[in-house]
Amino acid sequence: MEFDVAICGASLAGCSSAILLARAGWRVALIDQASRASAYKVLCSHHIHLSATPTLHRLGLEALLEQAGAIRNGMQAWTRWGWVRPQADPHSAWPTHGYNVRRQTLDPLLRAQAAATPGVTLLMGHKVEQLLWRGKRVAGVIARHDGVLRDIGARLVVGADGRHSRIARLAGCRERVGANGRVGFFAYYDGVEFTAPNDSLIWFREPEQGFAFPNENGSAQLGCYPSRAMAQCWQDNPVAHMEAWLRQLPDFPRFDPARRSSVLLSDQHLQNVSRERARPGLALIGDAAMVSDPLWGSGCTWALQSAGWLADHVQAALGSVSAIDKALSAYARHHRDQTRWHQLLIADFSRIRNFNPVERLMFSAAARDARTATHLHAYGSRAMSVGEFLRPSALGRAAMVNLRHAWQGPAAAFSATPGSSASAQDAAVHVVEVTP
Numbered sequence: 094m095e096f097d098v099a100i101c102g103a104s105l106a107g108c109s110s111a112i113l114l115a116r117a118g119w120r121v122a123l124i125d126q127a128s129r130a131s132a133y134k135v136l137c138s139h140h141i142h143l144s145a146t147p148t149l150h151r152l153g154l155e156a157l158l159e160q161a162g163a164i165r166n167g168m169q170a171w172t173r174w175g176w177v178r179p180q181a182d183p184h185s186a187w188p189t190h191g192y193n194v195r196r197q198t199l200d201p202l203l204r205a206q207a208a209a210t211p212g213v214t215l216l217m218g219h220k221v222e223q224l225l226w227r228g229k230r231v232a233g234v235i236a237r238h239d240g241v242l243r244d245i246g247a248r249l250v251v252g253a254d255g256r257h258s259r260i261a262r263l264a265g266c267r268e269r270v271g272a273n274g275r276v277g278f279f280a281y282y283d284g285v286e287f288t289a290p291n292d293s294l295i296w297f298r299e300p301e302q303g304f305a306f307p308n309e310n311g312s313a314q315l316g317c318y319p320s321r322a323m324a325q326c327w328q329d330n331p332v333a334h335m336e337a338w339l340r341q342l343p344d345f346p347r348f349d350p351a352r353r354s355s356v357l358l359s360d361q362h363l364q365n366v367s368r369e370r371a372r373p374g375l376a377l378i379g380d381a382a383m384v385s386d387p388l389w390g391s392g393c394t395w396a397l398q399s400a401g402w403l404a405d406h407v408q409a410a411l412g413s414v415s416a417i418d419k420a421l422s423a424y425a426r427h428h429r430d431q432t433r434w435h436q437l438l439i440a441d442f443s444r445i446r447n448f449n450p451v452e453r454l455m456f457s458a459a460a461r462d463a464r465t466a467t468h469l470h471a472y473g474s475r476a477m478s479v480g481e482f483l484r485p486s487a488l489g490r491a492a493m494v495n496l497r498h499a500w501q502g503p504a505a506a507f508s509a510t511p512g513s514s515a516s517a518q519d520a521a522v523h524v525v526e527v528t529p
């Protein structure tokens with residue numbers, strides 16, 4: 094079998110990439126080891142940031158997602174200074190919403206869209222085991238199907254095979270792995286009483302984090318990221334411990350444990366991984382390129398976006414392998430530029446620590462000032478670069494907000510929301526933080 098491109102992995106990154114490259118005239122083999130087209134990633138939560146919306150639009154998915162019940166999402170975050178409640182700004186440079194949609198809905202829908210795109214050959218039940226080489230250039234894959242090995246030749250191989258990427262390993266891509274001090278727990282519940290039914294809610298308990306995400310069809314995902322040490326103490330009955338811990342969070346939506354609709358799901362092997370994004374004849378996208386702490390919910394967004402970045406760079410290079418390889422180097426640089434600083438800060442926070450001084454400055458100001466809240470949300474949604482987030486005017490505004498807050502006294506300045514645990518002591522600590 095000969096194709097222009099062989100994409101290993103028919104999940105978010107792989108399907109998106111297949112659609113975009115096939116539209117540009119490439120003959121695409123979209124390969125996945127799962128045997129059913131309805132397969133989906135189970136260990137995932139479902140907040141897709143607003144910065145992914147342009148890619149979903151480009152893929153022609155927005156209307157389909159909304160028909161399937163996907164929720165146009167917002168985000169609210171509880172901090173020790175109170176709630177950060179960003180407002181959607183129709184005049185901002187970024188979209189007003191992302192989507193909350195379960196992977197069991199999203200993955201099959203995106204895969205069907207890919208399979209229906211002229212030029213895409215979907216090969217389910219094919220496990221990629223080896224790479225084909227032409228000299229030092231990757232030239233295809235060898236996949237096992239029904240016990241039989243098949244050579245699939247291609248001018249470009251795309252590794253979209255997730256966080257344990259076999260493709261990256263076979264190609265010898267360099268990688269940097271950072272430990273994650275937290276563990277993920279979550280389960281699904283029906284009938285959760287959200288006061289803002291479209292907003293994903295997160296609680297920064299420093300260092301633990303809790304979350305409540307409304308999803309399509311009235312299903313909600315409730316969960317948390319406790320430290321490994323805390324998770325160790327929960328071993329006797331993790332679901333009961335998780336529910337008790339969630340219930341003590343300020344303003345946590347009411348839920349009935351009896352209406353839990355799934356088993357407890359847990360990811361005990363969280364890591365941050367950055368890999369070399371490209372080699373001659375090979376590109377990595379999605380989690381294969383970079384695995385990020387799920388606490389920040391950025392992985393799906395980057396999976397979708399990186400497929401777009403790859404297509405933008407290589408789609409005009411179909412003519413020759415040297416043009417493809419040049420385009421791959423440019424893609425790798427672009428991916429690094431877009432994600433490197435975000436990933437660095439994410440990896441640092443996942444070593445289990447409380448907010449650092451800059452985070453304290455921005456989160457506390459965001460809890461008190463709508464503009465800083467929107468600024469913080471754009472950064473956390475990965476719509477804004479780290480440099481832009483930390484631009485002097487934004488830091489200065491945050492410092493002014495906090496100084497004003499300190500002068501006016503916490504009782505007057507803090508518009509407390511019911512159940513907020515912000516205290517005078519927090520405000521006092523805060524003055525010390527912003528003085529330098």
Ligand SMILES: Cc1cc2nc3c(=O)[nH]c(=O)nc-3n(C[C@H](O)[C@H](O)[C@H](O)COP(=O)(O)OP(=O)(O)OC[C@H]3O[C@@H](n4cnc5c(N)ncnc54)[C@H](O)[C@@H]3O)c2cc1C
Nearest residue numbers: 102104105106126138140221254255379380387390392393
């Ligand atoms: C607990 C948890 C919670 C998360 N929550 C969020 C969230 O709220 N928001 C968010 O944006 N992200 C979240 N993420 C991250 C998100 O799940 C990933 O970033 C995203 O799934 C990456 O998509 P992908 O297409 O790159 O890879 P995957 O979705 O992992 O897909 C990889 C595909 O490759 C296939 N494959 C693998 N090996 C082979 C092979 N040898 N041959 C053929 N096929 C192969 C697999 O079958 C699979 O279909 C979370 C992750 C975890 C662990």
